[in-house]
Amino acid sequence: MTTKEWMKRKIKGINKKRLNEFVNLIAQNNHKKPWQVKLDLYKNFLERGVGYTDYFRGNYINLTKEEKDTFVTTKSFYKIISYLNDERYEIILHDKLLFNTVFKKYLGREFINLKTATVEEFAKFLQNKDIVFAKVLTGEGGKGISKIDVSKWQVDKLYQKLKSQKQYLVEEQIIQCDEVNKINPHAVNSLRVITLYKDDEVYILNNAFRINQDDKEVIGSTNDLYFRLGIDGTITSNVIDDYGNIYTKHPLTNVPFNSIKIPQVKQAFQMCKNAAKELSQVRYIGWDVAFSKNGPVIVEGNEYPGYGLVQFYQLDFKKTGHKKEIADILGKEMENINKKK
Secondary structure, three states: OOHHHHHHHHHHOOOHHHHHHHHHHHHHHHOOOHHHHHHHHHHHHHHHOOOHHHHHHOOHHHOOHHHHOOOOOHHHHHHHHHHHEOOOOOHHHHOHHHHHHHOHHHOOOOEEEOOOOOHHHHHHHHOOOOEEEEEOOOOOOOOOEEEEEHHHOOHHHHHHHHHHOOOOEEEEOOOEOHHHHHHOOOOOOEEEEEEEEEOOEEEEEEEEEEEOOOOOOOOOOOOOEEEOEOOOOOEOOOEEEOOOOEEOEOOOOOOEHHHOOOOOHHHHHHHHHHHHHOOOOEOEEEEEEEEEOOEEEEEEEEOOOOHHHHOOHHHHOOOOOHHHHHHHHHHHHHHHHHHOO
8 A cells, every 4th residue: 555545545534523623622722713723734634644633642733844753644654664564474463363372471361262162172261260351353442352251151152152253362351450450440451562673672662551531341442541651650741531631630530640650560661572572573563561460461462553642742742753762763774764655
């Protein structure tokens, strides 16, 4: 797919209602008319391939040309991915069952493949498990995931139901650590860690912890909260939602965010670096990490790391973006990406 084809696809997929929400919010926050914002937004899309979500998150309306050059956009992201990641190996990240097989030692939980397992093997897997999660192999954003109370099912009926729904991957439940449960115990909340491989070294570019605002059992389906973590487990940024609102405490549990200290974040970063070395053909990866009672575990890896969250202006009011973080590691190699059409 060419960059032009990529941009055409983005135009066709515009959510006009959400676009107008962001336009009105930007206009209100910057004392401008909505038409002025739309005009500048369209100009930046044509010149730089900036989608309306990136435009809002990056605070583009207040950036200089030089500052804009440091941000990843829809257009530049495609170039970055196509240069850094060998598409022949991306399937390992895209297929959840294949991913679990390759990165089994980092998962910290049992899983079973219902494509090949018999009903007897499934029954044995379910022994001594109260809750399991069933997943379709290529779902994203929390789609295709079911939380299952084992006590409410006959094994053979559950087996047939999951296979009919193509939920071939069934995993043991991750028991979240007390420190994260204190913030929100209803879902397994996760830390996105973005890694970049160069010259047999793995670098951590940035991170963003995502946590549910409400009592939904799967993250990514609501207006979540986001923040960065330092290696000591404390929050090093503002805590924001999808619309840039800043929070000092969790709206459901009322836990103050300045009291949070999540354990073993340093170990989580090292785990992601170790895992990234095992798939060096895909140099740019977004890892989702959960913090279990037994330490950090990898939930999944993403061939599209999700740059938008880590260059959200409201996190720390920084006027440089994720492209600079990549370029700082790649050095002269970045010229190869900039030259791609």
